[in-house]
Amino acid sequence: MKSENNFEKTIVGKAKELGASLAGIASIKDLKASPSYEVYGKKPFYEEYERDSSDYHEFKGYKWRDEHKSVLVWALSHPESEPVLDWWSLKVKGFTPGNGVMRMQSKRLRIWLGEELGIKALSLPYQIEYGGAFLKDSAHLAGLGVIGKNNLLVTPEFGTRVRLRGIFMEAELKPTGPSGFDPCNGCKMPCHTACPRNAFRSGAFERVYCKAENDERYDNEEMLDGSIMGIEEASMVMKPCRFCELACPVAQGASL
Ligand code: B12
Structure with missing residues (x-):
């Protein structure tokens, strides 16, 4: 399906109506040309996850289907x-x-896309190995912000303090980005010095150190009352590291 009727604006508007803090659209062709796509197949996060074929981008049972042309990506503050x-x-x-x-x-959003616009869509899982997309790259390409020196998406409105989600769509829509936002230029990069593991020691993010910090946090899970997590029963809870994220000076003080 070709883009008609200003679907892009309608879709982004609907995402915001349903609670997205920011939203945009990127092309999957562009996403396949992004640095993460290039790197990830060779170095997945879950190394143990089986490959489906000789194509190193395909994991067991999960591949990006050719019918999917665009990705809707949104952020929650x-x-x-x-x-x-x-x-x-x-x-x-x-x-x-x-x-x-x-x-x-x-x-x-997936149901609405089908029922209202006739666009078949797929709600993406979080993990790449289960068919998920590179959400930071998607968000960058959709103009929500840029990938900063902390290796995270930095947005003008909320800094880096957002979480992302995506939907693949069987419609060739016009990308809403990228934007010219350039917040790291001239920044003293407190994100790098804030890291408790010195994960940016080489000048760029190194996953192994960040993972060590978060693995230790898993080892130190605590039993928390269900009411804290919005569920009935008590459960073991892990609190992931946010030092590089919270140190980012962009949009400090932004609220919901
Ligand atoms: C696996 C994973 C992890 C792993 C491994 C991280 C890693 N980067 O390798 C661990 C557990 C260590 C981790 C840690 C964190 N994560 Co994490 N993680 C993911 C997950 C599931 C996949 C990320 C991934 O492997 N990407 C592929 C690899 C190859 O990319 P990469 O190393 O990040 O670097 C690439 C990009 O930066 C890109 N890039 C760099 N410059 C540019 C420029 C342009 C123009 C483009 C297009 C791309 C680009 O190229 C790099 C590769 O060469 C995503 C969810 C998702 N589906 O995307 C969340 C995600 C990236 N994580 C997120 C967060 C918040 C965190 C943490 C702060 C912990 C926390 N509180 O949740 C830390 C921060 C670490 C950091 N500074 O990067 C958020 C990011 C939100 C944001 N504002 O960007 C995501 C999107 C999840 C979410 N809920 O929204 N994470």
């Missing part, structure tokens, strides 16, 4: 004052309360 949005528990649907909200938004 995660202010420092609401840390719980980010906490992980196996008992929470979507694993974090923030992801729980975004999963519901995704389902509603």
Whole structure:
């Protein structure tokens, strides 16, 4: 399906109506030309996950289908004052309360796209190995912000304190980005010095150090009351590291 009737504006507007703090559209062709696509197949996060074929981008049972032409990507603001949005528990649907909200938004948007616009769509899972997309690259290409020196999406409105979600669509839509936002130029990069593991020691993000910090946080999970996580029962909760994210000076003080 070709883009007609200003679908882009309608779709972005609907995402915001359903609670997205920011939203935009990128082309999957552009996403396939992005740095993450190039790198990831060779170095997936879950190394143990099986490949489906000799194509190193395809994981067991999951591949990006050719019918999918565009990705709708949206952000949910995660202010420092609401840390719980980010906490992980196996008992929470979507694993974090923030992801729980975004999963519901995704389902509603997918149904709406089909029913109202006749666009077949796929709600993307979080992990790449389960068929997910590179959400930071998608968001950059859709103009939500840029990938900063902290290796995270930095947005003009919320800085880097956002979480992302995506939907693949069987419609060739006009990308809404990228934007010319350039916040890291001239910045002293407090994100690099804030890291408790010195994960930016080479000048760029090194996953191995960041992973070590978050693995240790998994080892130190604590039992928390269900009411804190928005569920009935108590569960073990892991609090992921946010130092590089919270140190970013962009849009400090932004609220929901
Ligand atoms: C696996 C994963 C992790 C792993 C591995 C991280 C890694 N980067 O390798 C661990 C557990 C360590 C981790 C840590 C964190 N994560 Co994480 N993680 C993911 C996940 C599931 C996949 C990321 C991935 O592997 N990408 C592919 C690899 C190859 O890319 P990369 O190393 O990040 O770097 C690429 C890009 O930066 C890109 N790039 C760089 N410059 C440019 C410029 C342009 C123009 C473009 C297009 C691309 C581009 O190229 C690089 C590769 O060469 C995503 C969700 C998703 N589906 O996208 C969330 C995600 C990226 N994580 C997120 C967050 C918030 C975090 C943490 C702050 C922890 C937390 N509180 O949740 C830290 C921050 C680490 C950091 N500074 O990057 C958010 C990011 C939000 C944002 N504002 O950007 C995401 C999108 C999840 C979400 N809920 O929204 N994460």
